[in-house]
Amino acid sequence: MKMGRLARIAAGTSLALAAFAVQAYTETSGGYNLPTGVTDLSKEVHGLHMLIFWICVAIGAVVFGVMTYSIIHHRRSKGHKPADFHESTTVEILWTSAPFIILIGMAIPAAGTLIKMEDTRNSDMTVKVTGYQWKWEYEYLGEDVKFFSTLSAESNKARQLGSGIDPNTVPNYLVDVDNPLVLPVGKKVRFLVTANDVIHAWWVPEIAVKKDAIPGYINETWAKINTPGTYRGVCAELCGRDHGFMPIVVKALPEAEYKEWLAKQKGGDAAAAPAAAALPATVVAAAPAVTATDAAPAAAPVEVAAAPAAAAPAAPAAAKDLSKDELIKKGESVYTANCSACHQATGKGLPPNFPSLVGSKIVKGAAIEHIKQTLNGKGMMPPFKHLSDLDIAAVLTYQRNSWGNSSGVVQPAAVAAAR
Amino acid sequence: MAHHDHAHDDHAHDHEHHGPEKGIMRWIKTTNHKDLGTLYLFLAFTMFFIGGLMSLVIRAELFHPGLQFVDPEFFNQMTTMHALVMIFGGVMPAWVGLANWMVPMMIGCSDLALPRVNNWGFWILPFAFSMLIGTLFMEGGAPAGGWTMYPPLVLQTGNAFPFLIFAVHLMGISSITGAINVAVTILNMRAPGMSLLKMPLFVWTWLITAYLLIAVMPVLAGAVTMLLTDKYFLTSFFSGAGGGDPVMFQHIFWFFGHPEVYILILPAFGIVSTIIPTFARKQLFGYDSMVYAVASIAFLSFIVWAHHMFTVGMPLAGELFFMFATMLIAVPTGVKVFNWVATMWKGSMTFETPMLFALAFVFLFTIGGFSGLMLAITPVDFQYHDTYFVVAHFHYVLVPGAVFAILAGVYYWIPKWTGRMYNETWGKIHFWTSAVFINLTFFPQHFAGLAGMQRRVPDYAVQFVDWNVQSTVGAFGFFIVQFIFIINMLACCYGWFGRKQGLPDRVWDGAHGLEWTVPSPAPYHTFEEPPVISDNELTAVHDAVDALDHHKLS
Numbered sequence: 001m002k003m004g005r006l007a008r009i010a011a012g013t014s015l016a017l018a019a020f021a022v023q024a025y026t027e028t029s030g031g032y033n034l035p036t037g038v039t040d041l042s043k044e045v046h047g048l049h050m051l052i053f054w055i056c057v058a059i060g061a062v063v064f065g066v067m068t069y070s071i072i073h074h075r076r077s078k079g080h081k082p083a084d085f086h087e088s089t090t091v092e093i094l095w096t097s098a099p100f101i102i103l104i105g106m107a108i109p110a111a112g113t114l115i116k117m118e119d120t121r122n123s124d125m126t127v128k129v130t131g132y133q134w135k136w137e138y139e140y141l142g143e144d145v146k147f148f149s150t151l152s153a154e155s156n157k158a159r160q161l162g163s164g165i166d167p168n169t170v171p172n173y174l175v176d177v178d179n180p181l182v183l184p185v186g187k188k189v190r191f192l193v194t195a196n197d198v199i200h201a202w203w204v205p206e207i208a209v210k211k212d213a214i215p216g217y218i219n220e221t222w223a224k225i226n227t228p229g230t231y232r233g234v235c236a237e238l239c240g241r242d243h244g245f246m247p248i249v250v251k252a253l254p255e256a257e258y259k260e261w262l263a264k265q266k267g268g269d270a271a272a273a274p275a276a277a278a279l280p281a282t283v284v285a286a287a288p289a290v291t292a293t294d295a296a297p298a299a300a301p302v303e304v305a306a307a308p309a310a311a312a313p314a315a316p317a318a319a320k321d322l323s324k325d326e327l328i329k330k331g332e333s334v335y336t337a338n339c340s341a342c343h344q345a346t347g348k349g350l351p352p353n354f355p356s357l358v359g360s361k362i363v364k365g366a367a368i369e370h371i372k373q374t375l376n377g378k379g380m381m382p383p384f385k386h387l388s389d390l391d392i393a394a395v396l397t398y399q400r401n402s403w404g405n406s407s408g409v410v411q412p413a414a415v416a417a418a419r
Numbered sequence: 420m421a422h423h424d425h426a427h428d429d430h431a432h433d434h435e436h437h438g439p440e441k442g443i444m445r446w447i448k449t450t451n452h453k454d455l456g457t458l459y460l461f462l463a464f465t466m467f468f469i470g471g472l473m474s475l476v477i478r479a480e481l482f483h484p485g486l487q488f489v490d491p492e493f494f495n496q497m498t499t500m501h502a503l504v505m506i507f508g509g510v511m512p513a514w515v516g517l518a519n520w521m522v523p524m525m526i527g528c529s530d531l532a533l534p535r536v537n538n539w540g541f542w543i544l545p546f547a548f549s550m551l552i553g554t555l556f557m558e559g560g561a562p563a564g565g566w567t568m569y570p571p572l573v574l575q576t577g578n579a580f581p582f583l584i585f586a587v588h589l590m591g592i593s594s595i596t597g598a599i600n601v602a603v604t605i606l607n608m609r610a611p612g613m614s615l616l617k618m619p620l621f622v623w624t625w626l627i628t629a630y631l632l633i634a635v636m637p638v639l640a641g642a643v644t645m646l647l648t649d650k651y652f653l654t655s656f657f658s659g660a661g662g663g664d665p666v667m668f669q670h671i672f673w674f675f676g677h678p679e680v681y682i683l684i685l686p687a688f689g690i691v692s693t694i695i696p697t698f699a700r701k702q703l704f705g706y707d708s709m710v711y712a713v714a715s716i717a718f719l720s721f722i723v724w725a726h727h728m729f730t731v732g733m734p735l736a737g738e739l740f741f742m743f744a745t746m747l748i749a750v751p752t753g754v755k756v757f758n759w760v761a762t763m764w765k766g767s768m769t770f771e772t773p774m775l776f777a778l779a780f781v782f783l784f785t786i787g788g789f790s791g792l793m794l795a796i797t798p799v800d801f802q803y804h805d806t807y808f809v810v811a812h813f814h815y816v817l818v819p820g821a822v823f824a825i826l827a828g829v830y831y832w833i834p835k836w837t838g839r840m841y842n843e844t845w846g847k848i849h850f851w852t853s854a855v856f857i858n859l860t861f862f863p864q865h866f867a868g869l870a871g872m873q874r875r876v877p878d879y880a881v882q883f884v885d886w887n888v889q890s891t892v893g894a895f896g897f898f899i900v901q902f903i904f905i906i907n908m909l910a911c912c913y914g915w916f917g918r919k920q921g922l923p924d925r926v927w928d929g930a931h932g933l934e935w936t937v938p939s940p941a942p943y944h945t946f947e948e949p950p951v952i953s954d955n956e957l958t959a960v961h962d963a964v965d966a967l968d969h970h971k972l973s
Contacts, residue, residue: 031882032866034802041798049799056789063785067760071778076700076767083765086702091761092754096708099753103746106796111739113798118735159486159878167484167881174484174880198572199665201730201805205871210801212731214666215571216659219732236730236805236873238565240572241492244876350490353559353577380575 035205038227038252042208044113052106059102117208120220123190127181131193131200131213131235133382134242134341138181141192145265150337151245152176159245160345175232178337180249184258185225193219197382198240204233204250212237225252242341322390324397324409331398334391338384339399347403353380358403367410370396371418389415438943447542450534451943452519453836455541459516460829462544464905466508467822469552471898473501478894480877481887494877495563496555502566506683507590508548510817513825514686515540515597518625521832522601524934524941525619527610527950532603533596540596547589554579565875567672568643570657570665574650584647591636598632601625610933612952616707619932623710624689627717631678631685634721639675642668666731673724681720684816685713687784687824688755691777693932694831695759698774699766700929705758712751712758719748729800738797745795749788756785771927772846776827779819779854787815790865805875807886808868814861819854826853829908831927837911838920838940845907852900859893 036046074080128139132148139146151159155174158165167173183189193202195213203210207223225231233248253261322330336345342354349356357363362370374392377383384392389412396410439445439454446458476497480488489497519537523530531537554561559577562568568583576583605626609618618626645656646668655661657668688709696703703709725733725741733741759781768774790812794800803809834840867886872879879887910916922939933952937945 031870034869045798052793052796070763074766074768076769080767082701082767087705092705092708095757096754099750110796117798161486161490210730234873238875244878
């Protein structure tokens with residue numbers, strides 16, 4: 001019978017829902033439900049999520065149950081004659097007020113959690129998070145440490161259209177970065193979130209923080225992480241072509257190890273970037289999931305602690321002239337992190353919005369124009385003032401000597417002069 | 420009766436001078452509500468097709484992780500255009516088309532109050548959408564900043580930008596003219612005896628929809644005009660550097676946008692409230708409370724807009740207010756669902772295709788309502804916001820919600836429009852395949868979103884692949900089976916497969932309402948003389964309506 005089918009579908013869906021509910025409740029995996037997370041608030045948020053979910057399941061069971069019963073029994077093919085009732089003030093009042101009371105029951109704990117989430121007072125430290133098209137910058141306020149965090153080189157290579165690389169072979173595909181944000185556990189960390197160009201949103205599910213990064217305005221939020229580990233997130237607000245390719249990685253360390261890490265970073269971004277650049281190679285073996293509670297808390301500190309030690313001697317002096325080869329070598333990595341999203345690894349761009357750099361007027365022309373456009377931006381191209389003189393000199397030298405271009409070297413001093 | 424004869428003469432006279440023209444000029448020049456209703460519906464289904472193709476590009480790219488088919492920039496153009504085309508080109512014109520066809524027949528008047536405005540309102544739309552869709556072929560491509568057009572991102576749009584803004588303006592003008600026309604008609608041209616609280620629910624929901632449209636479309640026009648001047652005339656409404664605020668755009672946009680989502684769903688409530696009583700053979704339960712519930716939802720829609728932007732950084736008091744106000748919407752929405760279920764209770768149900776779609780609407784719209792309630796909880800919304808959980812939520816209320824109601828309405832009334840019955844077997848096949856595929860498309864997206872997949876991305880981390888494979892298979896399946904519907908309906912229009920006219924006036928035995936007192940197909944002009952209305956026709960289940968027969972026009 002036709003309605004037998006509808007009933008079965010209804011029953012099937014209810015069963016599926018119930019099965020989901022049971023699975024979600026047992027929380028054996030992070031693959032289909034909100035993560036419980038690693039802060040007190042993320043646990044409260046998860047609890048609220050499950051509470052409301054169960055209330056919805058209960059209401060759904062009653063409503064769909066009555067509806068299904070009616071569909072099965074009150075049908076003409078069974079000879080059921082229509083009743084003629086069509087209103088009842090009592091019933092209407094009942095089913096207006098009952099949901100109202102249930103809603104109050106939901107609203108009270110929700111408001112309590114929200115009030116705690118918005119209380120950014122008495123923080124132990126502050127990190128300024130700035131969104132760029134398409135990367136993040138982290139600045140440890142008062143510590144003189146800041147650095148950029150971009151999609152890891154491996155993911156970046158694999159995600160190009162027609163790259164031929166199977167994403168399954170790339171560890172933490174699209175959720176891995178060159179320089180993760182390193183934070184201490186057990187400290188109330190305040191985040192000041194802003195942006196340089198368009199609106200982004202900084203989201204790490206495991207710490208239940210999502211805040212819009214708005215150019216010209218600063219948002220506040222906070223987290224106090226309980227468990228050391230690696231927690232992965234993404235930009236959650238459409239921010240242009242590479243919105244999907246600016247992930248976030250937070251590494252939470254025990255305080256002592258965090259302090260050790262911080263001490264090694266001091267001395268400015270020139271040192272910080274290469275120091276942290278060694279991280280991905282040691283980190284990649286970790287968890288496959290964005291919502292990775294499984295990044296073994298014990299293993300994480302070891303990796304991070306090891307990295308800066310290995311890389312620290314590589315810190316170059318910023319201001320002196322460098323050889324062409326040195327500049328090109330550094331420039332290639334700066335290019336991959338900052339330019340290749342639009343102008344492509346091949347330098348051919350995606351005309352007309354993202355022009356080709358191969359034989360382009362600006363690349364072949366006077367260096368000063370090239371520097372100025374890079375610093376100040378033009379049209380859709382955002383300004384890159386935030387890069388160091390060395391980085392800009394290197395990337396311009398790389399552009400001017402790649403893909404058949406051959407238009408000389410740009411030294412950091414020239415960039416400094418043009419600022 | 421002399422009066423009656425006179426009316427008949429007038430009618431013959433009309434036919435001679437105001438009947439449909441032949442050929443293409445009939446459609447270009449028409450001021451007839453039925454012709455314009457047909458045009459609106461053809462436009463809507465064309466746009467559903469185009470927007471559907473765009474969604475297939477999206478789903479094809481998301482089938483597997485990695486970029487296989489399109490550049491991320493083109494992907495963003497597809498998500499942006501899919502939304503604009505489906506909302507402004509698909510659902511809204513479909514509702515105006517159904518209002519054009521049914522409102523005059525339901526309230527017993529001869530046409531809409533402003534027939535020439537009606538023609539103009541329709542013919543703006545093909546130009547608006549040519550302009551919008553044409554940007555895909557421009558240098559630099561179509562807008563890619565999302566249908567919500569948030570600055571500063573939208574200001575990075577290239578040559579397509581002014582075309583986007585003017586297309587939105589034209590759609591807005593069309594919607595406003597349509598809304599004014601429907602509201603004026605309903606308030607002024609009801610047949611004697613049709614008091615407000617006797618109007619069919621579809622008329623009521625459309626009256627309230629019309630008010631929402633008139634209230635918020637100008638707000639959208641203002642917002643996009645400010646975008647235009649920010650880009651070309653050096654103003655800084657939405658730029659912090661010039662003293663403006665990008666978040667202000669979001670507040671203005673969603674002050675339009677939230678009532679807009681009820682514009683998309685309220686007429687669906689009306690259709691479902693019409694179809695369920697017909698096939699349950701039982702009067703709608705709680706008519707008055709249904710009207711009050713719709714009015715309450717409409718009122719609340721004006722004071723909940725900021726729940727679309729909880730992560731934007733509002734004061735705590737603001738977040739609490741918008742959370743509580745949003746949760747309140749569950750009350751009138753619950754009342755509506757309970758009333759529909761009570762209407763079915765102890766009825767004598769049969770399950771023709773329109774009823775199947777209406778029942779699926781109640782079932783699946785309620786699931787969308789549940790996820791909506793979850794989204795209202797601000798601290799948890801921080802986690803859901805801008806993930807596939809939200810995508811699943813709004814597609815549940817828009818596709819098995821609004822679109823299923825449109826399909827139900829077309830199945831329900833096409834015998835009246837064409838005088839030919841659709842093929843019931845194919846109708847049922849269409850329903851069951853649609854119901855399966857739509858759930859396959861959107862149910863897994865809840866899981867993907869909860870597990871951490873953000874919206875509006877062309878590529879994703881590999882652990883989301885299962886959900887995306889299911890979703891893509893569902894989307895292609897849903898798209899393909901809609902051709903069953905298209906062929907079934909065109910067969911009614913053109914009499915394919917030997918479909919004969921000759922249906923009774925009251926096509927469905929449980930149907931009531933004035934549209935079932937006129938012949939099938941409905942003549943080009945109906946109710947040139949106002950009908951005399953018995954309450955019986957509007958509310959009770961009908962055998963006594965033969966009394967009305969002499970008012971039928973032939």
